[in-house]
Amino acid sequence: MQKLWSVFFGLVLTAIFALCAVSPWVGWWLPQNVSSYGGDVDALFYIILAITGVTFVITEVLLVWFMYQYAYNPQRKARYVEGNHRLELVWTVATAAVLLYVAFTQVNVWENIKYQGRMPxxxxxxxxxxxxxxxxxxxxxxxxxxxxxxxxxxxxxxxxxxxxxxxxxxxxxxxxxxxxxxxxxxxxxxxxxxxxxxxxxxxxxxxxxxxxxxxxxxxxxxxxxxxxxxxxxxxxxxxxxxxxxxxxxxxxxxxxxxxxxxxxxxxxxxxxxxxxxxxxxSHEPEKTPSAAGTPVASNTKE
Amino acid sequence: MSISHLHETGTHSHELGFLRKYIFSEDHKVIGIQFLFSGLIFLFIGGALALLVRLQVAYPNGVPILSMWFPKSWGDKMSPEFYTMLFSMHASVMIFFVIIPLLTGSFGNFLIPLMIGAKDMAFPKLNMCSYWFMWPGFVVIVASFFVDGGGAGSGWTSYPTLASVMLGPGQGWNSPSSPHSGLGQVFWLIALIFVGISSMMGSINYVTTIINMRAPGMTLFRMPMTVWALFITAILQAMALPVLTVALIMQLLDKTINTTFFLPPGGLEFGNLHTAAGGGQPLLWQHVFWFYSHPAVYIMILPAMGMVSDVIATFSRKPLFGYRPMVYALAGIAGLGFIVWGHHMFQSGMDPRLGTGFMLATMMIALPSAIKVFNWLGTVWGGNVHYTTAMLNALAFVAMFVIGGLSGIFMAATPVDVYFHDTYFIVAHIHYVLFMSSVFGIFAGIYFWFPKMFGRLLNEPLGKVHFALTFVLANCTFFPMHIIGIGGHPRRYFDSTMYSTWSHFRELNQFMTISAILLGFAQFIFVFNFAWSLVRGKIAGRNPWHSNTLEWTAPSPPPHGNFEHVPIVRRGPYEYSVPDMAEDYLPQTAAHPAGVPQPVATH
Structure with a gap:
């Protein structure tokens, strides 16, 4: 009975994953890209999607698995573990490396799109x-x-x-x-x-x-x-x-x-x-926007 | 400063009258409960606003049923201006009148003295003021719905010049930019100033209390994660809120006495109407506003992280995995939280080179968040997990925070943000952090500490039904927002179906809206459970969850003054399932059973 909760979590999370997986095939996805740098933006999106997708699957599978495996059992006692220094170090360094990779791969694309000096x-x-x-x-x-x-x-x-x-x-x-x-x-x-x-x-x-x-x-x-x-x-x-x-x-x-x-x-x-x-x-020219900043006391809008 | 001064034992001998005991109370527990009830009431106002927003998004050509009650001037549709008011007030109410008061006001007040073994806050009168300064805010924000033009409609971010511009001296309260930027916006600013002052009073009190009033033996690294989280949150509030208050006052001056902090030198044109020349800069608001409001995001999640840590450790019957890394991660989030505000402004027109710097800091803030998730997983691993309602909500917090954290990385990447900025993807992200995480954290906290607050347990079967429905329906409501966000669907659109790019999301929008309505109704189970358990719930006793922290050694509910004796703290808060002991918990105050080796006393 207790284990059912892990199944419940698992089902909801699977449904979330399935929705993501199905969406591109039913047209619920990025609209067509028609710009020279759009491909780079989309490539970054897919890199991040892959990294976050893998992280999502790993962490949620672990969560659901632990919820299933360690559901309450009166015959058992929990492990008395206060942490693991080496493990902390490993996941901190690994996460930092991935984040730095994501951070530095994108800099160039951003510069190409937005830096005034880089504009052709x-x-x-x-x-x-x-x-x-x-x-x-x-x-x-x-x-x-x-x-x-x-x-x-x-x-x-x-x-x-x-x-x-x-x-x-x-x-x-x-x-x-x-x-x-x-x-x-x-x-x-x-x-x-x-x-x-x-x-x-x-x-x-x-x-x-x-x-x-x-x-x-x-x-x-x-x-x-x-x-x-x-x-x-x-x-x-x-x-x-x-x-x-x-x-x-x-x-x-x-x-x-x-x-x-x-x-x-x-x-x-x-x-x-x-x-x-x-x-x-051949028509009257449209209203030329007056030089900005001329204060005119009028209240004629609408 | 690690040991508090010894405070007197026993309680005040004289009886307080009803007014002093329950209304203008200086007792931190009563104040906490006052914040709890206020916050929950506003939760329903904010929720109702959200449902109206969702109805319009799903049915842009006329909202079913509700259309009958719309004013004649709107025709058969909602007015687009009214719609801007709905989402602006939804966010403002939820952030400033629900999440922050619930997390810091309610849990902060109720839990800090109990968990560190103090008989009350350091400044009880200031504490009372912090609650009663909310009231002008409550009154003004509710009144703002009814003023000429209606409530504020420039988003909860209230960007100038949409929010700030006024007609000019002597021309009344109307704004040329929007009917909702008139008196409604002025009321919004005033209400938030009161809320900010209230929070500042609270935060100074929390910091002082935690530094000075800890029970003997309660070293900093024996404090439960909840207290750590509230401590760091209070520091964030104390440092960031003055900045918000300044920003609010600057906009208020722009709106009332025609200063021009946010009006550019050339003035503005609205059709044929030209405003006076200014001398300010609209971008200034965004910097000052986000300098507060980004840390505010952490103010709205850190206390929930702390509470969830305690709930997970208690019901896994295991020490919290990596207590110290967890504390450092909290501090890391708080520290980095002050240098990432610019990631809200990548497309704002600020120098794109600044964007690169803010992007790097933003990427690194994902690191402490990830460390926290791994440590929660480590806590559940090898545990003996009791699936109480509190625990289920806490585990939902972890499962959903993973999604909310990961979706943030997309927008932290500057080039990807060029596409995702102001789409529904950000709406999905913020709701996975603030609804799916903070609100589940709040529910976990309520189910966990309700017995301490009121002496009775909430009904567990009802709680589980409420949890299961909320978990499923909230995911149905918010997850598809990622999908339409990837499609580029803009946020804050009255009608997206007129765009061929997004018209195919109509059915998905309707699905989300129907889920949201059901989600709203599911909350009445909670309301019923809360009300019923207040009077008929099972008597809880001191320590219904067999938890270690100090609040569980006090009677439920604790009397004025909290503890019969000053608690002497002998160990950290997470000594669960200590080997060679019959019991699977060892309270922080308990003398160690003879013959058993002393577990590591400090973490």
């Missing part, structure tokens, strides 16, 4: 501004306005000061396969987080700061259709790569959704951009 020279510069509750995205035209390979001074100045011929989109980020995209991320109001799960990329936008981030997409999911004046939707819904806000920003946080459109090549992207520029200049 951009082939496309974009400025993204979060606000409640949408993403404003600006592209410079012509695209080679920044005489490369120059310093980043010009793109950074452009990120701070919008120009009249910038192409503006709302919630749509366009790029092409292989383009090294540099994003300058800002926010007008509260903290947002520009999250692109398929690129394994996320970065908080901080009020008052401009934060650089970069990625390179490795697969396309759209093509420009000049005749129809729109980008083709991918046939497969799982290739609708989405942008999601990952930092609570108020009631509309959940609907701060964007889309990532990756064109097959630069020409296709430029065709889209040119079309957008024309369409845009």
């Amino acid at each position: 020279e951009p082939s496309l510069t974009v400025q993204v501004t979060g606000r409640q509750w949408e993403w404003h995205i600006r592209y410079p035209t012509p695209l080679d306005v920044f005489d490369q390979p120059a310093s980043l001074e010009k793109p950074m100045a452009w990120a701070e000061a919008p120009e009249i011929d910038d192409v503006r989109t709302s919630n749509e980020l366009h790029t092409w396969v292989g383009a090294k995209v540099r994003i300058y991320l800002k926010t007008e109001d509260v903290i947002h987080s520009f999250g692109l799960p398929n690129l394994r990329l996320m970065q908080d936008a901080l009020p008052g700061k401009t934060i650089p981030m970069w990625f390179k997409a490795t697969a396309a999911n759209t093509q420009w259709n000049e005749a129809a004046g729109r980008c083709e939707e991918p046939a497969d819904a799982s290739r609708r790569w989405e942008i999601a806000c990952k930092e609570l920003c108020g009631g509309g946080h959940y609907r701060m959704r964007g889309r990532l459109y990756v064109h097959p090549n630069e020409d296709d992207f430029r065709a889209w951009l040119t079309y957008r520029l024309k369409a845009q200049s």
Whole structure:
């Protein structure tokens, strides 16, 4: 009867293990990765999954086994053991070694994703501004306005000061396969987080700061259709790569959704951009965000 | 300082009136029980909020049944702003009004003097104040639900500028960022300041009591793990809480007298509304807040670790495996706990080079946690395990803490965190640590010390039914959160089904919600057991579990002053199954039976 408790624990823990094992096969797993460094992130995830999975199995099996083996028996007396110095030393050193391994294998990937000095020279510069509750995205035209390979001074100045011929989109980020995209991320109001799960990329936008981030997409999911004046939707819904806000920003946080459109090549992207520029200049230009920091006493929101 | 001063024996001779005895009591046991009841009541408020959150997540297009009672202005759905309030208040209530008061307020107060052989706390009046400073907090946090705009809705982390920004002088209590960032947020800040002051008073008292009031013979390394854990927790609180209080006051000033600690120099734009220029930095809040709130995570788990160690040793009838490594591991967790706060901020926009440093420290904090798990396993190994309800809850703590500890490693790895940050994976992780571990630890503590608190045993069969249901249903509720987290499902989303990336998790979300509701109902078994056993439970006697520590030598419940005589401590707390003895336990105070070799006196 006493031993049944170990069986009970064993069943629950087995169910947990089974759920993990089954999930990848029923589509409950990482979404498709389409960024150049996403593979490294996923590889790290699998390394950690393997290490933690083995640790989980070993410790839980030992627990359940001990619970079974040493269940109360009036004929027996417990061992009088206060510890084992050597054993403590072994598991401390072994655990420390594994943790140090995990710690140091990841440093390089982190540096590649986030260190400003490691970011490659951009082939496309974009400025993204979060606000409640949408993403404003600006592209410079012509695209080679920044005489490369120059310093980043010009793109950074452009990120701070919008120009009249910038192409503006709302919630749509366009790029092409292989383009090294540099994003300058800002926010007008509260903290947002520009999250692109398929690129394994996320970065908080901080009020008052401009934060650089970069990625390179490795697969396309759209093509420009000049005749129809729109980008083709991918046939497969799982290739609708989405942008999601990952930092609570108020009631509309959940609907701060964007889309990532990756064109097959630069020409296709430029065709889209040119079309957008024309369409845009035939209308009144959108409201240019006024220089940040101008205090205007008004209370007209809503 | 290893030996306490000799305090008088006997109890106060004069009878205290009802008010002084049960309401404004200076007796640590009464104060502990006051914290226990307050915490358990708030547990149900926090739980109800959690169920509303879960209902919305599972049924984003209209919550079944409940929709009937929603205000007309919402239509047939919950309002998204209301939803942000639900999860913010759920976390705030659970952390500041349930887990911390239960672990440190309740068990800390009740157990410390009893387990070190003191007749009360060092500062009984301060102790009384620490409980009564909770009350303004209780009142204000409950009132905040009903103020204009509703309770706070910026998450329990209350990041500026969402939480902090206000319209400007003379324009009332509304915030341009969210209706819930108005008066509700101000109330939230005030309530937490009171809770913080309460905890600071408690922690100073615990540290002083443990250092100065130990019974003769109670050296530091003869203290039970519970006392060690509460001691280290109190030091953490005493050092970290002032920082939180400062942060709370800074945000309160931003909201009331228009300081700009967290408003950037350029001000902010909300549509056509421009705020005044600031001069501060929103990131400052995150640093100061997490400097407290990361140690707070350990404040919410270390006491449970201590209690579980005692419960496991008692019911394995074995000395705790590796007593000293266990103490050093606790100290290691506490020490490292102060230099890992930045791992909450990897994606926050702070310099990514800082992230590398915080990552290394965070990885190393997994080491003492692992050492503790191995030592608990070592304690059960070779034991003669009694499966009481307390023991089952303690073993569940170990089994679940393994999961909660391991899942943390994913997010400690900076590149993996880029993907996992603010997904349900972190929600799963925090609930495996705070629900599956801390709450099972609290249940273990309640089942174990209830007889000492009230003189009666909780009903064991009911306790086991409660445990089995809680264990299964809590896993059904929280484990699949890892899976949807791996899928990238964001936390704090009112409706994730509008995203094609996550719409296929709807059924799994519904499964978790149904499990959560059942889990909530299962707790009424505990409530019934608690209430019934208070009046009809089996009389416990002094030492129902045949345990060694000092509290079991006092009557149940102990009178004012606790012990008839000052206990003389002769050995460590874990002398179970000493060879060549008939009994399988040897209390810390017992004179050793003649003719039997003295076991190792100090660990």
